[in-house]
Amino acid sequence: MTTTTVDATIERWLATYDAPDADVAFLLCDRHDPQTVAFTFVAPDLSTRDMTYGELAEQSRRLATVLAERGVREGDRVPVLMGKRPELVVTLMAIWRLGAVHVPLFTAFATGAIEMRVAGAKARLVVTEPDQRAKLDPIEGIDVVETGAEFDRLIADAEPLAETVAVGGEGIFLQLYTSGTTGKPKGVPVPVRALAAFHSYLHYGLDVREDDVFWNAADPGWAYGLYYGIVAPLVAGRRNLLLASGFTPESTVAVLRELGVTNFAGAPTMYRALSKSGLVSGVRLRRASSAGEPLTPDVVEWAEDALGVEVRDHYGQTELGMVICNNWHEDVAQPLKDASMGQPLPGYAAGVLDGQIAIDVPGSPLLWFTGYHEEPAKSAERFTPDRRWYLSADTGRVDEDGYYFFTARDDDVILAAGYRIGPFDVESVLVTHPAVVDVAVVGRPDPEGIRGEVVEAFVVLAEGVDGSAELARELQELVRDGYSKHAYPRAVHFVEALPKTPSGKVQRYLLRQA
Template sequence: MPTSDDTSRTAADPAGAAARTAAQIESWLADFDAAGACAAHLLCDRHDPSAIAFTFVEPDLSARDLTYGDLAEASKRLAAALAARGVAAGDNVAVLMGKRFELVVTLLAIWRLGAVHVPLFTAFATPAIEMRVRAAGVRLVVTEPSQHGKIERLLRDGVTALVTGPDFDALVTGGAPPAEDAAVGGSGTLIRLFTSGTTGEPKGVPVPLKALAAFSCYMHYGLDVTAEDVFWNAADPGWAYGLYYGIVGPLALGRRNLLLNAGFTAESTIAVLRAFGVTNFAAAPTVYRALRRESTDGVRLRRASSAGEPLTPDVPAWAAGALGAEVRDHYGQTEHGMVIANAWHPDLAAPVKPGSMGRPLPGFTAGVVGDTIALDATASPLMWFGGYDGAPEKTAERFTPDGRWYLTGDVGTADADGHYFFSARDDDLILMAGYRISPLDVESALITHPAVADVAVVGRPDELRGEVVEAFVVLAGGAAGSPDLVADLQQRVRTGYSAHAYPRRVHFVDSLPKTPSGKVQRFLLRRLDG
C-alpha cells in the first residue's frame, strides 16, 4: 500500500508536484511528437545497450534476457531482410506470435523501416485473422509454426509469410543492417490495432508515434515503474493493454518487462512472481481473482495494478495482506490508452475511494457529458486518437458536435474531488478477463451452424472472469437442444472467431425479445434467470 511518504509528498508540496508533472509531460511531447522523431531511436537505440529490455520466461521458469544492445543489432538485421522482401515505410505488417524473443525483434525491425505493426491475437481463429489482414491491406505476416495454419487461405491470395525457426534466426544474425532508420515523426503511424464494437466489423485504430508520450505517462505516474522494479505486465500484447504497457511503454522508458511464453494459470503466475521477485505487477481483475484461490507465500509486491474491467472490492481487500500491496483500479480504452487511474506515483498517490477508478492522469482532462465519461480534447495534450480508419461516421459518434469532448461510451459519474466511478457500458461489449468481446462476432460464428435459426449473445456476471459469454439460441425447425449441440456450438465459436470468446453457457429459447424494428433487447436477456 502507499506509504505515508507517498501520500503526503503531494499534499506537502502541491505546487512543486504540479510543476514537475508539467515539465515531464513537455519533455515526453518534445521527444515523441517531434517532426523528426524516429521510433527505433526512441524505443531502443538511445538506451544503455547493456541494460535489459525484456526477460523471456518459459513455462519451466527458465529465462533469457534481451539487452537493448542485442535488440538493436538483431532488429537492424531483420529490418534489412524485411526491406529485401519489399517492406517499406507506411506498409502494414501483421504479427501473429506469442510472447517470445522473435516478437520484440520483429516489432523493432518493422518500426526501423517506418512500417506499421498490425497485432494479431494468437487465440483468434482464422476468420478473425483474415478480416484484420485484409482490412489493413497486409501483404506480409510474421508468425510462428503453431499459428501458420491460420493464414493458409491468405497465402493462396498472395499474402506472404515469414515463420520463426532456423530461417528466421539466420536473418537476425546475418546480413547487413540498413544504413539509416526511418523517421516518421510524431504523427506517423506506429501500430494499427483493431477493436470491436457491437455493430459492424472491428474498427482500425491508427496509433501514432506521439502516443508514446501518453503511454510513458501511465507507466511513470499510473504504474510507478521505476528502474529498481522487477516489472511484469501479464496482459497479452495482441491487445491494447499488453501491447501499450507490456511492450511499447517499457521500451519508451527503458524499463524491463517480463514476458511469459505460456497461457495463464494461477499456479504459473505465482511461480513467476516468486521466482523472479516481481515488485510491480499489472493484470486484469480475473488474474487477481484466480490468485486468491492459491497460496501467495513468498510474493511481496510494491505496486499492483488492475485494468480491463471494473475491479470488485474484494480484490483490494485481499491483496494488501496476500500480495503486500493493494490492487489499484485503472481505466482506459484502445483509442487512447489509460487515462484515469488510482495512480501509484508519489506525486499523485492518494488514498483510494472505494469503487473509484481514480482521477485523470496528467495530460488528460475528463468530464461527464450527459451520463457518459468523456475526455476534453481541447485540454488533453496527451490525447492522440484522431479517428478510425476509413470510418468517418463511427469517428463522429465518438465526439460531441463541436469536437470538444471525446465520448468513451461508458456511463459513469464523478464526485466533487474529481474521482471517477464506472457505472455501465452504453453498448453491449462483454468484458471477460480483460478482453473486450463483441456479441456480434460471437453471434456471427454461431449463426453459421445449421441448427441455429436465431441467436443473441450477452455478458453475465462471473466471480472469476468479471463477465462470461452466454448465448440464447433459437433452434431451426427439427433441431433439438442437447449437450452435444452445446459443445458443437462452443467449438464453432472457437474455430470461427476466437478460442477465448466461446459461450460458457448456451440457452435454447423459443424466441428472442426484440423491438418493433427487429433489434434484440439484450437487457431483457440479462434479466433471465440462469
Template structure:
C-alpha cells in the first residue's frame, strides 16, 4: 500500500473486520434514511427509487417473517429473482438474522439451481412468480414467494434484534464451477467488504457525484460484490436494470439516466460499439471485467466516447485484485492488453508462470472452499504463501500484468464463467449421447470472447444432423442454463483420453483449430 492508500484501507478493515460487525447496520442502517440506495429501471425504462429508510423498514418487517421460517444465524438462503427492489429487501432481511445469502442466476434452469441449492444444504429458496417454476421440482425444498412474504410482513412488527457476526462471519456463499466435480462453495466473510470498498474507490473511482451503473448480474460475483454489496456499504447509488442486455436498451439507459460511471463486460462494449448508438452518452469513467479486454475496444472508446475503458481482473474467491486504477492518487497510464497493476491492499505476482496473490495481503480473505479441503489445497502453494488463480500470465518490469491463458478449462463467455463439467452433466443425460466433452473456443464473431463447443459421441442408431444439434442445445438451455448452451456441437467417433480415462481437452481444441 502507498502512503496515499494506507489510512483509508486500514480504516475500512477496522470497520468490517471488527468482532461486533453487523452486516445490516454496516450496509443499511447507519446511512442517511433519505438517501437513495438504488434506482430500478424496468424494461420499459420506467424508474423507481429505494431509499435507505425504506430499505431498513421493509427489511426489518421481512426479517420477522423469515424468522418464522426458522432462518437464523448461519442458515444458507438461496435467492432467485430479478433485479427488483424485493431482491435488495430480501438480502438485508437475511443479513439481519445473521443468515447467509446464496445467489442464483436467473438464466439458470432447474438443474443448475438444484446443484447449488443442494450443495449449500439449504431447505428453502426465496423466489418470485417469474422464477418459481424452476424451484418447485427440486425435492425437499420449500419455495417461498417474495411477494407473499412481503404481504405477510406488512402487518408484522419490525425485527429489532442485531446479529453481530463479526469480521470472520460468513454473509455470502457463492458457487464457482471448475473443470470437474460439483460447484465449489466460496464463503465470503464480512471483512471482504474492506477489499470491495477499496476496489470501488481506487479502481472504479465512484464518487458521490457520479451516476453509477454496474451492469453485471448479481447472480455472479462481480455484480453481487460491486453492484449490490459495495454500493450499499459506500452509500453510492447504483442502477439496477431489470432487463436483458441489448445495445439499444443499454445506450438509452446511459443517456436517460446521465450515467457517468459505467462497468460492464467487454462483450457489452463490443456490441455497443458495433451498434453505432452512442450519441449523447457521456461517461467520466468506464470499467471492464469478466474476460480479457482487447486493445481495439480501448481505442474505440477513446475515439468515440472520449473515455478510457480500464480493464480489471479478479475471481469469485478474491474479489478484484489487479486493475488499471482510475482514482487520481493511484492512476497510471494504460498499456495495451494489460490488466493493470496489483490493487491497493493486494500483493500479486507470477509464481511458476501463474498469476498469484499473497495470502499476507492486507485485503486477502479467501480461506477455502466450504467442506472441501483437498480442492482448497490445490489453490495454494505448499507453504501457503500464495493463492494460485489458475490463470497463466506475466508481469513486466513496470509492474503491469498480462493475462495469457487459463490454466484450467473454465470457459469465459460474454463475461460468464462456465464450467465444462456442468454442461457435460446435462448433455450426457440426452438419450442420443454416449459420451461428451465440452471446451471453450475463441468466438469467431469476436463478440462473446469464447463460445461453448461440445464434442458428442452418439449411441448406436442416433442420427447426427442439424435437428439433433438444436435438440441438444435446447436440452442444455432447459435443464441447465440459457447462458451456457453449446453454440457449436460436433459429432465424433470417440473422445481423446489419457490411459486413466481423462479427456484430453487440449486435443479437442487442436481439432477445432484444424
C-alpha cells in the first residue's frame, strides 16, 4: 500500500470521527453487527462470558434512561470506579449516549486520589461496584449508583433511551487525569475526533485483525487500557479480552495459552515479570506490543524465543495517545533498531527540539490535544509560543533513518560532570543482571560538589538474593564495563519496591527526595 493510500485512510477516518454530527454511541456500538462479540470477559478461573454489540446497545440504552433520571446531562462529567466487568462497558456507553463525559477512576486508588478527580471534574454522580463503595462514602455532595441487584433491576425496568446525543467531533467524551509522575495530575479532555487517532494505532501500530484473539492487558483506569482496550476495539469493531483479576505471571500465561491469544499488548513491567518467571511455555503470538515506559533490550531478546515473536515498543502520553511506534502493520512496518521506539504513527509528524521529543502540530492531522482542563498556564507549557510544536517534556533523539530513541523525562535527565545521562540507558544494563527484578536510576546532588549530580540506582532484587556490598560493586562494574565509565551508579540502594503511580510508572522524583 502506498503512502497516498495510508493518507487517504486517515482522511476518511477524520471525515467520520470529526464530523459535526459525530455520535459516540453510534460510532462505538450501534453501527456494528448486533450479533458480533464486542468483549469477552474472563473470570479468574478462566471461565468466559461474551457480550455482543446487541447486548451492549440494549443494556446501555436502558441505563442511559436511569442516569438521565438521576440528572446526568450533556457535558456532565461522570466518574466510574469499577473493575473490568460487563457493567463497566455498559456504563460507559450509557454515559456517551447522553452526551456526557466519562472520567476513569483506577480501582487501586484510595479516597484521596478519587476525591481529587471527582472535585476536579465537578462531578455530582459516580458509578461504582460494591467492593469500591466504601471509598466514596467520605466524599460529600455526590450521588452514587452502585452495581448489584438493584442496579440490574433499574436497567431491566427502564425504557430504552430513544435518541442519543451527538456532540460532534469537537465534543468531549473522556476526561482522564495524568499519572502524576512529575507532580499533581492534570485533567486531559479527549474530543470525539480522537477516535481517528485511536483507530490508526489499533490498525497500523498494533495490526489488530478481524481473526485475531486480541488482549490489551492494561487497566482501563488509565490511558493505554481505556484508549486501546475499550475505545479503539469498539471503534474498529474488534473484540478485546477483559480479565477480571490483576496481573500475575501465572494468570497471564494461563490466559495467553488457554484462550489462544494471538495479539497481545501490555506494559514493560508485565513482559519483564514474565521473562523472569520461567513460566512461559506453549505460547505463540502473531504480534506483541509494549507501551508505558521504555522496553529494555533484554525483554526483546527473550520474547523471540519465548513468545515466538519480537516485542515492539511504542511511545505515547495521556495527552496524545500513541504517536511514535515500531508499527506492526505490513503497510508501514520497518525493521527494529535496538532501544528505538520506532517512527511516527501514520497521521503524525515529529521532531526533536533542544533535545526534547516534539510533535509537529500542522503536520499531524490526528493530534487532538489542545490543553488541560481549566489549566491555561500548564496548557501553554505544552506548546511552543507559536503553537507550532507540542512539547512532550521527554528527552530523546532521532537518527538519520528517522528512528526515535527515548532518553528520559526532561526532569529525570542526569547532569553529571558535564554529561547528560538518561536513566533508561543505565537501567537497561542493570536489569540484565539475573539478581535484578526491577530498577530505577536517578541523579542526586554530588556530596563532594564536583560533578553536579551523581548517578544512583535503586534496585529490587529477586527473592532470596541478599543486597550485599559485593553485589553492589558487581552492578557498578556491569555498567562501567558494559555501558560507560561516566554513567555507572556511584551508589546502589537495595529496596523492597520502587515508588510507582497506580499505572506502573516509576516516580523518580520521590527517589531523588529519598
